[in-house]
Amino acid sequence: MGVAQLLIPSVSPESFSKTKVISESCAGMLWAAGLHPWWVKDYLANHTVDDLSQALIINMQDKKCVALGETGLDAMIDLDLSLQMVCLEVHIKLAQQFSKPLILHSRKTHAEIIGILKKAQLNLAGVVHAFSGSYEQAKAFIDAGFYLGIGGVITYERANKTREAVKKIPVEYLLLETDAPDMPLQGQQGKINSPVNVVSIANHLAELKQEPLDHIARITTENAHRLFGITHAV
Numbered sequence: 306m307g308v309a310q311l312l313i314p315s316v317s318p319e320s321f322s323k324t325k326v327i328s329e330s331c332a333g334m335l336w337a338a339g340l341h342p343w344w345v346k347d348y349l350a351n352h353t354v355d356d357l358s359q360a361l362i363i364n365m366q367d368k369k370c371v372a373l374g375e376t377g378l379d380a381m382i383d384l385d386l387s388l389q390m391v392c393l394e395v396h397i398k399l400a401q402q403f404s405k406p407l408i409l410h411s412r413k414t415h416a417e418i419i420g421i422l423k424k425a426q427l428n429l430a431g432v433v434h435a436f437s438g439s440y441e442q443a444k445a446f447i448d449a450g451f452y453l454g455i456g457g458v459i460t461y462e463r464a465n466k467t468r469e470a471v472k473k474i475p476v477e478y479l480l481l482e483t484d485a486p487d488m489p490l491q492g493q494q495g496k497i498n499s500p501v502n503v504v505s506i507a508n509h510l511a512e513l514k515q516e517p518l519d520h521i522a523r524i525t526t527e528n529a530h531r532l533f534g535i536t537h538a539v
Contacts, residue, residue, distance in 0.1 A: 307501075307504065308333075308500050308501060308503055308504070309333055310333040310334070310335065310529075310535070311333065311334055311335070311500050312334075312335045312336065312337060312371065312372070312529075312533065313327060313328060313334065313335070313336045313337070314336070314337040314339060314341075314372070314374045314375045314408050314434070315336060315337060315338055315339055315375075316339070316340070316341040316343070316344050316375060317340055317341065317344040317347075317348050318338075318340065318348065318352075318356075318357065318360035318361075318364075319348075321338055321360065321364050324336045324338075325364070325367060325369070325370070328369045329369070334369070335369050335370075335371050335533065335535070336367075336369055336370055336371075337370065337371065337372035337373060337374045337375070337408050338360075338361050338364040338365060338370050338372075338373060338374075339361070339372075339373050339374035339375045339376045339396060339408065340357055340376060340392050340396075341375045341376065341377075341410060342376075342377055342378060342379040342382060342384065342389045342392075342410055343379065343382060345384060345388060345389055345392050346384050346388075349388070349392075354391055354392065354395060357392060357395055358395050358398075358399065361373065361395070361396070361399055362399065362403075365399070365403055365405060371405070371406075371533040371534060371535070372405055372406045372407065372408050372431065372533060373396045373399060373400050373405050373406070373407050373408070373431075374396070374407055374408025374409065374410075374431070374434070375408050375409070375410045375434060376392065376393050376396040376407060376408070376409065376410065377389075377393060377409040377410035377411050377414070377418060377434075378390065378393060378410070378411060378412075378414035378417055378418055379410060379411075379412040379413070379414065380412060380413035380414050381412050381413055386414070386417065390417075390421070393418075393421065394421075397421070397422075397425050397427070400427060400429065400431070401425070401427060401428060401429075404428065404429050405429065406429055406430060406431035406432070406532050406533060407427075407430065407431030407432075408431055408432055408434050408454075409431060409432065409433050409434055409451070410434055410435075411433060411434075415438050415442045415445070415446075419442075419445045419446065419449060422446075422449040422450075422451070423449060427449075427450060429450075430449065430450030430451045430452075430532075431451055431452070431532070432451060432452040432453070432454045432480050432532060433446050433451050433452070433453050433454055434454045434482065434484070435454055435456050435458065435482065435484055435488060436453040436454055436455060436458075436467070437458045437464065437467050438466070438467060438470065439466050439467075439470055440469065440470040440473050440474070442470075443470045443471075443473075443474050444474075447474070447478050452478055452479065452480045452528055452532060453471075453474065453478060453479055453480070454480050454481075454482045455471060455479050455480065455481055455482065455506065455510060456481075456482045456483055456484050456488050456506060457483065457484070457488040457489060457490045457491070457498070457502070457506065458488070459471055459506070459509050459510060459513060460490040460491040460492075460505070460506070460509050461491045462491070468513060471510065471513055471514070472513050472514060476510075476514065476516065476520070476521060476524045476525065477524060477528065478528075479510070479524075479525055479528065480525055480528055480529050480532070481503050481506055481507055481510070481525045481529075482503070482506075483498055483499065483500050483502045483503050483506065484498065485497075485498040485499050485500050485502070486498050486499070490502055490505055490506070507521050507522055507525070510525075
């Protein structure tokens, strides 16, 4: 078991060309185009929302660009949520228009994003990146058509709320991720995270759910292929 394919979400239009070049360096690499909430303030200081929309539209033409994101909301940064929502809505509109899934960032904003998603009624959903929340929040995202991205959080014993939620959620609604180079696993704090750690995360998920590792690996891979429209190595 190892890593055969991976998806690199971008954080701002300024990073699109670099992310695209990286994706072209390996047959198994895919990428996503998006404006992460942390970069909204800097981007809109020199660009308009229309600029964002055009940049996303242009880059979605690339065959390796399979999703929109990261995008979302973050209540822990010094930027009004209303401005973040404007950018999120651009991504949602284009996701509808071009039938692309979303990669969502949500920090202390699960209720707000769930409300937006219910209103949008997406015909193609996406994944909540680095999910860290309760079972009730997980169920609400799933009901809105989203998968949950499961990463290093579940390796921490203190993350009881999320670990208990993941135990209850069927693996058919889960994806594996590392958020490399961030989100280190327990015991690796201070070290640079790597996509190879997805194998460790799969092991932790199998232990939590008391299910065979090969089953976890197969189903989460199938989920990713289904969500991102992957039918072969790209």
